[in-house]
Amino acid sequence: MRGENTMDTLVEIQNVTKTIKGRTIIDSLSFNVNEGEVFGFLGPNGAGKTTTIRMIVGLIGITSGDIKILGHSIKTDFEQAIKHIGGIVENPEMYKFMSGYQNLIHYARMSQGVTKEKIKETVEFVGLTDRIHDKVKTYSLGMRQRLGLAQCLLHDPKILILDEPTNGLDPAGIREIRDHVRKLARERGMAVIVSSHLLAEMEMMCDRIGIIQQGKLIDVQHMTDFVQGKEKIYEIEVDEKERISEILSQMELPVQATENGIALPLTREKIPGIIKEIVSHDIQIYSVKEVNKTLEDRFLELTSKKEGLSHD
């Protein structure tokens, strides 16, 4: 993969499989996450995102394969591995009958060397200073999410894992989490793993995205490639759809019929040649236009394609 070898790999997922009662939930999953990178974990509900995240933090066992955190296996060297991780798994569950501060004290006691100053600093970072001594049950969801974030930053982890961090948050809350995540990756060089089923959100937050479906990692791409790709999709408006499809298929181009004509992926340089070819067959072209592909189209396309294959 391009140029990533220069960065440190913090998390290695090596051929991980999880079987529960004979059913394979996660199937030979492998990927790496590097220092300073925000890795998005994208997939429809029930695809295995949360299961994978639970395996990374050691909440559930791994049937086969291994997960290494800074070289320490989460299976055999749990304490050494987990101390580099801060995480929120699903909702930021806190002890509601205690204040935010008492909750942080509670978690601070479970890691080595978290000072009172560090707690104060973290509370400031997430912007909860005014309300930290109130009971958690009086907090809004956004504030709980911030407290959850504070809780996982207390011990200065190298890796941050957020499972559905923006679930149920309002737009302002989503934006806030996004800003925090980007800041932590950029300024502190943390590796961040974020899972979500919301595409637009991933688009804005992540550097790289892995798509998981039915327990399999079906694609890992850089954000910029992912949305646009090197090729763009062009729609050519014509009358004689079938003839043109035939001609272009002979040139081994993947053609799809649309409402007004055909669509196919092309790089910019190839367009004049294709037009010339079509015109030489005496077919009328009414328009050629670029189709902007959204992440959503691409995502649905990828997941449905793989699904189609698996049904064959």
Add this chain to the structure above:
Amino acid sequence: MIKLIQNEWMKIFRRTGTYVMIGLLLFILTVVGAFVKYQDSRGTIPDNSEWKRGLQVQNESFKKEMEDMGPAIPEAVKDSYERQIAINEYRLTNDLSPNEEYSVWGFISDGSQAIDFVGLFVIIIAGGIVASEFNWGTIKLLLIRPINRGRILASKYITVLLFGLFMLFILFAYSMLLGMILFGFPEQASPYLNYQDGVVTEQSMLLHLLINFGLKSVNMLMLATMAFMISSAFRNNSLAIGLSIFLMFMGGQITSLIAIKYEWAKYLLFANTDLLQYFDGTPMIEGMTLGFSIVMIIIYFVMFQAIAFYVFKKRDVAA
């Protein structure tokens, strides 16, 4: 480890429920104290001059009865008669009157009935201490710290024990305080007469009461351990609390019912938790000894702990 226990302690004492429990315990003791204080029969001191004759008459009638019945006398009855006779004779020879004024000691002894309430509260805490973390979802945050699961569970169990001790301390201290205020110390300290293997010995009242407290708490300890086991193995606090409380009230009765017909009842937990039976009474089933019961208790204890730890360490946390 100390920090983990501090955490658990904090989580118990940040909840109002805990203070309600303490309040209820104090309230019950106060009601009992007031009741004893103002009830009519108290304070009438029996005729002191006649006690020696009374004891002699009692002993004679016991002896006569034992002779009359001969070998047909049940072991349990024979034991209790012999015990009573020995204690009476000890009183006669050492000039110790059985007529005692109701004092702080009597009240503490009555108050020790409230150990069942302490048991109830400790079961509630033990049944919730693991299962609640699952219910709240906080278990996920608890288990992604650099501390292995065994230590987390151990800290929780130790906290349950400390909470039990704390409640027993409150019970003992408050009934002592209340007893002193309401009834005062007896004018002359009369010892407790302990009968074992045909020998009567004197024991200080305080020591006797402390031992009594300890023995009565064994039942509580085992039920709390069971509740803790159910709590961590099934992650269900209502099951843990419900079943343990049911067994606390019914376990003894059910066991004695089974014991009427079957001898294997002696291997049941509740045949063995009442260690007082070896000191002040006769065992539920013939042939049971203190040593046997202690071994049985240890076996059950190890079994509960093994299940709790095995399941808790193995389990996938998907809640």
